[in-house]
Amino acid sequence: MTGFARAAGTTGAVQWLWEIRTVNGRGLDIRVRVPGGFEAAGEAARAALSKALARGQCQLGLTLTRPDTAARVRIDEALLADLAASVARVPRPAGIAPATLDGLLSVRGVVEIEAEGPADPDALNRDLVDGAQALVADLVAARRTEGASLHAIVGGQLAEIARLTQAAEDCPARRPEAVRARLQASIAALTDGTGLDPDRLHQEALLLAAKADVREELDRLRAHGAAANDLLAAGGAIGRRLDFLAQELGREANTLCAKANDIALSRIGLDLKAVVEQFREQVQNVE
Numbered sequence: 495m496t497g498f499a500r501a502a503g504t505t506g507a508v509q510w511l512w513e514i515r516t517v518n519g520r521g522l523d524i525r526v527r528v529p530g531g532f533e534a535a536g537e538a539a540r541a542a543l544s545k546a547l548a549r550g551q552c553q554l555g556l557t558l559t560r561p562d563t564a565a566r567v568r569i570d571e572a573l574l575a576d577l578a579a580s581v582a583r584v585p586r587p588a589g590i591a592p593a594t595l596d597g598l599l600s601v602r603g604v605v606e607i608e609a610e611g612p613a614d615p616d617a618l619n620r621d622l623v624d625g626a627q628a629l630v631a632d633l634v635a636a637r638r639t640e641g642a643s644l645h646a647i648v649g650g651q652l653a654e655i656a657r658l659t660q661a662a663e664d665c666p667a668r669r670p671e672a673v674r675a676r677l678q679a680s681i682a683a684l685t686d687g688t689g690l691d692p693d694r695l696h697q698e699a700l701l702l703a704a705k706a707d708v709r710e711e712l713d714r715l716r717a718h719g720a721a722a723n724d725l726l727a728a729g730g731a732i733g734r735r736l737d738f739l740a741q742e743l744g745r746e747a748n749t750l751c752a753k754a755n756d757i758a759l760s761r762i763g764l765d766l767k768a769v770v771e772q773f774r775e776q777v778q779n780v781e
Contacts, residue, residue, distance in 0.1 A: 496516055496517055496518065496550075496637075496640065496779065497514075497515075497516045497550075497633050497636045497637045497640065498513075498514070498515050498516075498633075498636065499513075499514050499629050499630075499632040499633035499636060500512065500513050500514075500629070500632075501625040501626070501628045501629040501632065502625075503621055503625055505617055505618040505621045505622075506614075506617070506618065507560055508558055508559070508560060508618055509558070509559045509560070510556065510557070510558050510559075510618075510621070510622060510625065511556070511557045511558075511559075512539070512554070512555070512556055512622075512625050512626055512629045513554075513555050513557075513629075514543075514552060514553065514554045514555075514629055514630075514633055515552070515553045516547070516550040516551065516552045516553075516633065516637070517550065517551050518549075518550065518551070518778055518779060519549055519550045519551040520549070521549060522544065522547055522548060522549055522550060522552075523550075523551045523552065524540050524543050524544065524552045524554065525551075525552065525553055525554065526539060526540050526554045526555075527553075527554070527555045527556070528555075528556040529556065529557075529558050532556060532558070532619075532622065534619060535556065535619055535622035535623055535626065536554075536556065538622075538623045538626055539554055539556075539623075539626035539629070539630070540554070542626055542627055542630045543630055546630050546633070546634050547634075547781065548731035548781050549731065549733055549734075549781045550781065556622070567605065567606070568605075568606045569599070569604060569605055569606075570603060570604055570605075570606070573603060573604055574598055574599070574604050577598050577601060577604070578593070578598060581593040581598070637781065640779075641780070641781070644776060644779055644780060645726060647776055648722075648726065648736075648773065648776050648777060648780070649723070649726060651769055651772055651773040651776065652719050652722055652723055652726075652773065654769045655715065655719050655743065655766065655769055655770060655773065656716070656719050658762055658765055658766040658769065659712055659715045659716055659719070659766070661762050662708065662712060662750060662759060662762045662763070662766070663712055665756070665758055665759045665762060666758075667754075667755065667756030667758050667759045707753070708749075708750050708753050708754070708759075711746045711747075711749050711750045711753070712750070714742070714746045715743060715746045715747070715750075715766075718739050718742050718743050718746070719743070721739055722736060722739045722743075725739075731781050732780060732781075733777060733778075733779075733780035733781050736777040736780055737774070737777050737778065740770065740773050740774035740777055741774070743770045743773065743774075744767065744770045744771065744774065747763060747766045747767045747770050748767065750762075750763045750766065751763035751764060751767065
């Protein structure tokens with residue numbers, strides 16, 4: 495869900511710049527900051543983002559600048575000439591200095607400073623809306639690029655979860671005869687070699703094996719992994735559903751570790767928990 499994009503342009507004497515940053519979020523949160531008077535362009539950008547994105551916190555900003563050369567000076571030469579001629583015709587009283595150029599230029603209307611602006615405010619608004627559309631397109635492209643990388647990472651993690659699930663399935667420690675052997679060794683250590691009735695030993699081994707059976711957990715791990723792979727294949731806004739499946743995978747991995755009655759199966763369960771946690775962290779970045 496992370497991304498960054500920028501779009502810039504010039505309309506008349508106005509330079510404009512759109513920038514957007516997105517980070518992870520549970521829902522879609524769009525915050526727009528534009529100068530006063532340009533709220534319509536901001537709302538158009540917000541609408542474009544709402545259509546293109548489903549999740550993430552978005553910070554969208556618009557900056558407008560006018561170059562220092564955007565002001566020009568205009569001298570009304572005809573008015574200046576008339577003033578000079580009029581002053582020359584007026585008799586100058588004693589003690590009065592003759593008119594100077596700087597004095598004539600200070601007369602109101604002779605010199606005008608014009609600040610350039612967009613010839614057409616509508617043209618600026620259209621350019622801003624078009625720039626916002628281009629900005630959203632660039633952002634979506636950036637997020638798709640990141641999504642392609644995440645697809646490979648998450649797919650690899652799901653493959654590792656499937657491999658570890660199969661390793662737990664094939665673990666010899668799950669078999670009743672292995673449970674019986676461990677139970678027999680424990681009893682022998684506690685009773686100084688005096689054995690237990692074989693039939694009773696077999697019954698106890700079966701009970702322990704039943705209590706430690708992780709068949710349901712393995713089946714659910716496979717089902718959740720298959721569902722996650724289906725979501726990856728379908729595409730779209732799948733982040734929330736992947737997050738839910740990550741929680742379910744973690745729950746089953748925890749139960750498998752709790753039921754493990756052998757160090758080999760415990761190690762597989764711990765490895766499984768580690769990969770599921772990595773999977774859960776990555777899907778937080780998926781829209």
